[in-house]
Each structure stands twice: as C-alpha cells, then as structure tokens.
Amino acid sequence: MPQINAERWRAVETLVDHFCETDQVPAIALQAMVEGTSRCYRKGRQRVNDEREPLREDAIFLVASITKPFVVLGVLNLLEAGELLLGDRVKRFIPEFGCSGKHGITVRHLMTHTSGLPDMLPNNRELRSANAPLSEFVKQICQLTPDEPPGRIVQYQSAGIAILAEVIQRVSDLSCAEYLKQALFEPLEMHDTSLGVPDEWSTGNQPKIDRITEIRIPEELNIEPHWDWNSSYWRGFGAPWGGLFTTPSDLANLVEMLQQGGRYQHKQVFSARTIEEATRNQLNDIPGLSKSARQGKGWGLGWQIVTAANSDYYGDLLSPTAYGHGGATGTLLWIDPQLKASAIILTTQPQEPHGRFLARISNTIVATIEQ
Structure with missing residues (x-):
C-alpha cells in the first residue's frame, strides 16, 4: 500500500x-x-x-x-440533470453569443479550451481598473471574434469559462456563485469556500x-x-x-x-x-x-x-x-x-x-x- x-x-x-x-x-x-x-x-x-x-x-x-474546473463541474451538474449536452451550441443558451464566428462553439469546446476564444478580453486591464461588473465582461466576450474557428486550436481561455458561468446562470436562474454553493460547496462540506467574498464573510x-x-x-x-x-x-x-x-x-x-x-x-x-x-x-x-x-x-x-x-x-x-x-x-x-x-x-x-x-x-x- x-x-x-x-x-x-x-x-x-x-x-x-x-x-x-x-x-x-x-x-x-x-x-x-x-x-x-x-x-x-x-x-x-x-x-x-x-x-x-x-x-x-x-x-x-x-x-x-483552480476556480475554472469548479465552474465546469457546475455545468456538468446541469448535464447530469438533463439540462444540456456537451455538444450543445452555446448560442442555444446565450443567443447573443452566436455571432462573429462563434456560431459553432459548443459547451465541450469551452470546457476543453478549444473554442478559439482568447484568454482575456483585449481591454481586460482597463475593465478591471474601472471596476466593471462581470456582466460587462460577458457582454464584451459575446461580441468577440475568435482567433480561430472552434475545434482547430488548443488555446487556454478564461473568456470561455466566463461564458460557462453565464450558461449556469441562464439555465438555473441562479448566479454562478450561488449555484456552486448549492450544488458543490454544501454537498462537499466546503464551508470556507466561495466564488467571490460574500457579504456575510465581513460580519460577526x-x-x-x-x-x-x-x-x-x-x-x-x-x-x-x-x-x-x-x-x-x-x-x-x-x-x-x-x-x-x-x-x-x-x-x-x-x-x-x-x-x-x-x-x-x-x-x-x-x-x-x-x-x-x-x-x-x-x-x-x-x-x-x-x-x-x-x-x-x-x-x-x-x-x-x-x-x-x-x-x-x-x-x-x-x-x-x-x-x-x-x-x-x-x-x-x-x-x-x-x-x-x-x-x-x-x-x-x-x-x-x-x-x-x-x-x-x-x-x-x-x-x-x-x-
């Protein structure tokens, strides 16, 4: 042993x-x-x-x-519930995503870093410096043109994980943070884990x-x-x-x-x-x-x-x-x-x-x- x-x-x-x-x-x-x-x-x-x-x-x-595989597990939880398939096109859940060469991007592409999307938005630093909300990041990712068509290259992409989080929100009607709390953190007894610092962590x-x-x-x-x-x-x-x-x-x-x-x-x-x-x-x-x-x-x-x-x-x-x-x-x-x-x-x-x-x-x- x-x-x-x-x-x-x-x-x-x-x-x-x-x-x-x-x-x-x-x-x-x-x-x-x-x-x-x-x-x-x-x-x-x-x-x-x-x-x-x-x-x-x-x-x-x-x-x-290390956050990324947690978001993917959240989507896989939806898959097990029959809410989606790995081969589903992302635009099925986020219609505005299906433009500028992103029509064929699937859930599997986002999970495997083969979507062709860039890692970050070109103006990532400016958005963070301006304290932009997550919704603004998602909006701009939906407007992006991929660097390559889906399934052609392996390119690490945080942008795709942001879109998976948006899929979670649209399918479950919960924020990604709340969904992960209910679907993963609570069943796994991860009591000191959170996506983002919640307000209650500042009390007591x-x-x-x-x-x-x-x-x-x-x-x-x-x-x-x-x-x-x-x-x-x-x-x-x-x-x-x-x-x-x-x-x-x-x-x-x-x-x-x-x-x-x-x-x-x-x-x-x-x-x-x-x-x-x-x-x-x-x-x-x-x-x-x-x-x-x-x-x-x-x-x-x-x-x-x-x-x-x-x-x-x-x-x-x-x-x-x-x-x-x-x-x-x-x-x-x-x-x-x-x-x-x-x-x-x-x-x-x-x-x-x-x-x-x-x-x-x-x-x-x-x-x-x-x-």
Missing part, C-alpha cells in the same frame, strides 16, 4: 521553510494525501509585509484559475474576511490602485475564471470526491462516469483538431492532463494519468491515480516570473511516496 515516508517528508518541510525564510514566497500551506492518509504543513505570514502575524491555521487563499465577531491571505503583487501588475487581487473590488467580483476563495482542507474534500468516483462520505455527488469523462484527455475526440495542435497538450473537462510540456507547475515525477490545475496566484492542485496520491499547494506568490517553486515542491512530495 502506498504511503508517505515520514523521514523523507522532512525534505518537503525543509524546502517550504527555505522558500519562506528567504522571502521567495510569503506564505505556503500544503496538504498531501496518499491512499487515505494525509500530511499538512504551513509556513510564512498572513500579510506580505507584516512579520508579526504568522500564517493562520485557518487561512483562506485566493486560488485563481470573527469575520472570515480576516482569514484571507494577502498576495504579493508582481511589479509589472502593480499599476492601478484598485486592480490587484487584494482589492475589495476583485475580492467581491467573483471571477468565474479565477475568483475562488478556499482552504487546503476544503479542497481536500473535493479531491476525495474525485478520487472516489464522484462519492463524498455517504453522498454520490456526481456519477462515476461523469468524473471519468471530466478527468480523461478529451482532445483526441474533437473533430478538426490536428495532431500537431494536440501535441504536448491534454485537457479533460475543465481539468488539465499533466504532460511534460506543462511541468512548470506540476514537476517532473507525476504519472501520465495525473490531472489537476494551477492558479496565477501561486496555487496548484493535482491528483495522480497511478500513485494513488494528490497534493494541494497554496501560496501567496505568483508562479511567474519568479521561479518554479510549485514544481519543486511537487517533486519533493512525490519523492516521499513509498509503494
């Missing part, structure tokens, strides 16, 4: 200590799970420039793009908002007073492509569900077939996608399939069956079915251009596993 070697685990803690004590990373919280057993470790400070406040045991992190004697870690903003992004990830605007915005707030222990509940084929505790949250489809490489099944377009890439439904080409986050030791997602705020979640292992690494230091600390931590975690 696979297990974590206690002596080798010290190397993980030593590396995390080194990153934090040399100020390469302000804070790191991680949780590694192998065959039902887990190891947790945390180091650093709650605020970037305040050495007096160490990282809280109950710290909440903005996990950036011990408001949850005080538990949110501060992110160190890279100099190249620190140009507008209300633009950054720490601003009240961005915290409340609830970006479907990057606005999830959560903890390692909450994410561990999600991991348990995925590893158990959709089952969490005594509840079947998703069918095993849905999870199997979401976590296998879908790119081979997309008509029109050339071999060269697929080469070195892998996408399930919302989940990235780990390959040598994307090891900057995942490291070098995961098996070909591994999948996960990273976040621009310096976060990573991966699951390796072959190793029967998973890891959650949440930090407050964006991965690029400051180094490959997430991959180094991942390698060190994998090296602790005894088969």
